[in-house]
Amino acid sequence: KAGVTQTPRYLIKTRGQQVTLSCSPISGHRSVSWYQQTPGQGLQFLFEYFSETQRNKGNFPGRFSGRQFSNSRSEMNVSTLELGDSALYLCASSIVPQVYEQYFGPGTRLTVT
Amino acid sequence: AQKVTQAQTEISVVEKEDVTLDCVYETRDTTYYLFWYKQPPSGELVFLIRRNSFDEQNEISGRYSWNFQKSTSSFNFTITASQVVDSAVYFCALRIETSGSRLTFGEGTQLTVNP
Numbered sequence: 707k708a709g710v711t712q713t714p715r716y717l718i719k720t721r722g723q724q725v726t727l728s729c730s731p732i733s734g735h736r737s738v739s740w741y742q743q744t745p746g747q748g749l750q751f752l753f754e755y756f757s758e759t760q761r762n763k764g765n766f767p768g769r770f771s772g773r774q775f776s777n778s779r780s781e782m783n784v785s786t787l788e789l790g791d792s793a794l795y796l797c798a799s800s801i802v803p804q805v806y807e808q809y810f811g812p813g814t815r816l817t818v819t
Numbered sequence: 820a821q822k823v824t825q826a827q828t829e830i831s832v833v834e835k836e837d838v839t840l841d842c843v844y845e846t847r848d849t850t851y852y853l854f855w856y857k858q859p860p861s862g863e864l865v866f867l868i869r870r871n872s873f874d875e876q877n878e879i880s881g882r883y884s885w886n887f888q889k890s891t892s893s894f895n896f897t898i899t900a901s902q903v904v905d906s907a908v909y910f911c912a913l914r915i916e917t918s919g920s921r922l923t924f925g926e927g928t929q930l931t932v933n934p
Contacts, residue, residue, distance in 0.1 A: 737919075737920050739920050739921065739922075741922075748924060748925075748926050748927065749910065749912075749922075749924040749927075750924075751921045751922065751923070754919050754920050754921060756919075761919050761920075762918065762919045762920070762921050764921075794862055796862075796864060798864075798920070798922075800920055803919040803920045806869065807854065807866050807869045808866070808920055808922065809866060810856070810863055810864035810865075810866075811863065812861065812862055812863040813862045813863065815862070
């Protein structure tokens with residue numbers, strides 16, 4: 707069974723631009739969560755989606771948004787990029803929320819210049 | 820609020836040594852889940868183990884073992900006879916029953932196993 711896939715793997719953007727990251731969960735998994743990893747703040751929860759609905763949101767500004775499609779694939783968008791948004795963005799999937807473990811993708815490395 | 824503390828930022832050992840990674844957690848919830856993940860240089864977080872708050876039984880999986888003690892709010896991870904391939908950042912994480920899939924991570928411990 708294929709794992710969680712994330713595209714693109716690497717991205718370079720300029721301050722003020724916006725970016726969209728994509729995540730395809732493991733087949734049969736319906737819950738998708740997003741995390742931001744930075745050297746200073748560590749791993750921080752962004753949001754969680756299940757059945758195309760946002761169930762949970764972390765403490766991030768409104769510039770960070772996401773959505774989930776009917777096939778469980780998810781996208782996250784960051785508008786008006788800031789230098790501090792440079793990070794590894796990790797997507798995780800699980801069968802359903804609150805059940806068992808989450809499996810993570812390889813991440814998207816975003817660099818904002 | 821939940822919190823996970825991994826006091827050891829970096830650990831360096833020589834191959835075949837045993838090493839224990841510490842994890843202390845804080846939560847007021849009575850139902851919660853604890854996890855360990857491994858992050859090799861490639862960046863992907865690899866799931867190692869899940870433990871729920873009602874199961875304090877220790878677990879062994881090959882060279883890996885986990886010690887869960889509710890009395891001290893600790894969930895420590897031991898690698899026996901470490902190998903160079905064990906070099907990675909290891910994260911302890913906590914999920915409470917009412918938070919969906921949301922994980923609270925510790926700061927991580929960078930383990931370096933030298934040949």
